[in-house]
Amino acid sequence: MNKLLHAGIVRLLTRKSLWISCAATFLFEAVAIVENYISAKDIGIIPSLDSIFFMFMLGVMFLVPVAAAFFIGPEHHDGAIRGKLATGARRRDVYISNLCLSALAAVMICASGVIAGLAFGLPLLGGFETGAAKAAVMISCAFFISVSVAAISTVIMMLIWNSTVSSVAVIVAAILIFAVGFYIHNRLSAPEMTNAYVMVVNGEVIEPQPIPNRNYIAPGTLRSALEFVDAALPGGQLVSLVNESVPHPALMILYSAALFMVVTAVGVAVFEKKDLR
Amino acid sequence: MSKLLRAGFARLGKTRIFWLLTSFSAAFALFMCVVCYKDMKLSGETVDVGQLMLNYSTVIGIVTAVFASLYLGAEYSDGTVRNKITAGHKRFDIYVSNLTVTTAVGLYAYVVFITVAAAVGIPLLGRIIMPLPRLFALLGCIFASSAAYSGIFTFITMTVSGRTVAAVASLLCALALIMAALTCINVLGQDKEILTGSVTDSESGKVEWVYAPNPRYPSESERILYRTLVDINPAGQMYQLAGREEPNLTLLPLCALSEFAAFTVLGAFIFKRKDLR
Numbered sequence: 001m002n003k004l005l006h007a008g009i010v011r012l013l014t015r016k017s018l019w020i021s022c023a024a025t026f027l028f029e030a031v032a033i034v035e036n037y038i039s040a041k042d043i044g045i046i047p048s049l050d051s052i053f054f055m056f057m058l059g060v061m062f063l064v065p066v067a068a069a070f071f072i073g074p075e076h077h078d079g080a081i082r083g084k085l086a087t088g089a090r091r092r093d094v095y096i097s098n099l100c101l102s103a104l105a106a107v108m109i110c111a112s113g114v115i116a117g118l119a120f121g122l123p124l125l126g127g128f129e130t131g132a133a134k135a136a137v138m139i140s141c142a143f144f145i146s147v148s149v150a151a152i153s154t155v156i157m158m159l160i161w162n163s164t165v166s167s168v169a170v171i172v173a174a175i176l177i178f179a180v181g182f183y184i185h186n187r188l189s190a191p192e193m194t195n196a197y198v199m200v201v202n203g204e205v206i207e208p209q210p211i212p213n214r215n216y217i218a219p220g221t222l223r224s225a226l227e228f229v230d231a232a233l234p235g236g237q238l239v240s241l242v243n244e245s246v247p248h249p250a251l252m253i254l255y256s257a258a259l260f261m262v263v264t265a266v267g268v269a270v271f272e273k274k275d276l277r
Numbered sequence: 278m279s280k281l282l283r284a285g286f287a288r289l290g291k292t293r294i295f296w297l298l299t300s301f302s303a304a305f306a307l308f309m310c311v312v313c314y315k316d317m318k319l320s321g322e323t324v325d326v327g328q329l330m331l332n333y334s335t336v337i338g339i340v341t342a343v344f345a346s347l348y349l350g351a352e353y354s355d356g357t358v359r360n361k362i363t364a365g366h367k368r369f370d371i372y373v374s375n376l377t378v379t380t381a382v383g384l385y386a387y388v389v390f391i392t393v394a395a396a397v398g399i400p401l402l403g404r405i406i407m408p409l410p411r412l413f414a415l416l417g418c419i420f421a422s423s424a425a426y427s428g429i430f431t432f433i434t435m436t437v438s439g440r441t442v443a444a445v446a447s448l449l450c451a452l453a454l455i456m457a458a459l460t461c462i463n464v465l466g467q468d469k470e471i472l473t474g475s476v477t478d479s480e481s482g483k484v485e486w487v488y489a490p491n492p493r494y495p496s497e498s499e500r501i502l503y504r505t506l507v508d509i510n511p512a513g514q515m516y517q518l519a520g521r522e523e524p525n526l527t528l529l530p531l532c533a534l535s536e537f538a539a540f541t542v543l544g545a546f547i548f549k550r551k552d553l554r
Contacts, residue, residue, distance in 0.1 A: 066445055074441075165347060168444050168448065171449075175452070214319050
C-alpha cells in the first residue's frame, strides 16, 4: 500500500491536469472576488467576504472529476492496474490508493480556491462577518465536499474500464449531481409567503403585499425526503455553501464522510469481483 | 463518401451510445411533461406545449458533446480512421462523413424529444398555443444552432490527439459555453432602474420605495459586446430561442451556420495534416 501511494504521489504531482485544475480554481475565485469588488464599489456597499468566498466550489465540482479522469483513466488504458495486481498488490489496496490520490488532488484543488479567496478577499472585502471560527468550519465543509466528490469520481473511474467512457461518465455525473442539487435546493428555499407583485398606481409605488407562494413545499414526507437529498449529496451541499445557508455544518461534514464511506465500500466490493480483462 | 456515410449510419444502430441518447431524449421529454403538468395543476396556468418543445435546446449541447466524444472517439481507439485511409478514402471525406453523422444524430435527438413532448404533452397539457409558423421558425433556428454545436465538437474530437483529452475538452467546452451565455444574458437583462426601499420611520417600520439608476446596468459599448458574445455563442443562441430573450430569427441561424462552416473548414484542414499515429 505504501509503495502504491508513493508511486501514485510521484505520478500525481507530474500530471499537468492537476496543476491546470488548481490554477483554474485559483483564477476563478480571484476573478469572482475582484469582479464583485469592482461592481460593489460602484454601488458604494462592499459585500462581506462570506457572500462570495465559496464561489470556487463551482469549479471544484467539475475540476475534481476532470483531475480524477486524467489520473485514473490512463491506469486502465496503459494496463497499470493489471501491472500492479501482477506484482502482488491487492485489489483493495489498488482501489484505496487511487482513492487517496484522488482525494489528495481534490484537497489541492480546493486549497487553491481557499488560498485565492483569502489572498484576494481579505484585502479587498475585509474579514469574515461570521467570524474566523465559523469561517474555518465552513472551509472544512468545503474540503469534505471536495473529498466526497473525489470518492464518487473514483468509484466511476475504477468501475468503468473504458477510460473515455468513464471520463465522460464522471463529468456527466458531476453535471447531474450539481443540477439536481441546484433544483432541489431552489425548491426547498421557496418561502411560504412571497412579495410577488409591486404595484405602481399613478406613478406611486404601492408596498408589496405578501401572498402565498405556490412553489412552497409544505412540511411532510416529500419535504423531508428532499431535505435529506439536499443535505446528503454534494450538489445540494455545494449550493448551500455558496448561498451561505448551512444551519448545521457538523451535519454536512457527517453526511460527506458517510457518503465517502458508503461509496468507497460499494466501490471496493464491486472492484474486488470485477473482470479486469 | 457515400460508402463512408452508409457505414457510419449502419454503425450507429449498433452502438450503445446512440440508444442511450435516444432513451435520454425521450425520458427528458417525459420528465418535462410531468413537471409542467404538476405546475399546471398547482397554479392553474396554461402550459404551451410549443414552448415545452423549445426547452431541450438548452441541454442539447451537452448531449451532442457526449455523443461526439464517445462515437468519434471509438473511431480513433479502434483504428477505424486508419483503416478507412488504408482503404483509399480521403481524409476530407472521413471528416465530412463523421461531421454528417454527428449533425444528423444531434437533430435526431431533438426530433425524438419533440415527438415525445407532442405525443405526451398535447393530451396531458393541451394544445400548442404558439402560432405554428413561429414554432417552426424557432425549431429551424434551433436545428441550425445544433449543427453549430456538432461542428464544434466534431472539430475538437477529430483534431485533439488523445481520446480521453478530446472527450473531457468537449464536455468542458459545452459547460463553458453555457456558463458564458448565462453570464452575458444576466448582464444584458439588468434593468436600467431598480426599486430601492429605505425605512423612513424606524418606529412604524414604514418603507419608502423609489426607483434609482442601476449601477450594474451596462454601458452602450458593453451592451454591444455582450450582445455579440451571446449571438455568436451556440449556447447563447439556444437560450434566446428557448425564450430567455426575444431572438433575431435571421441573425442567429446565420451566425450558427457560419460557425458550422468555419469549424468544418478549419477542422478538415487540421485533420488533413494530422499525424494519426
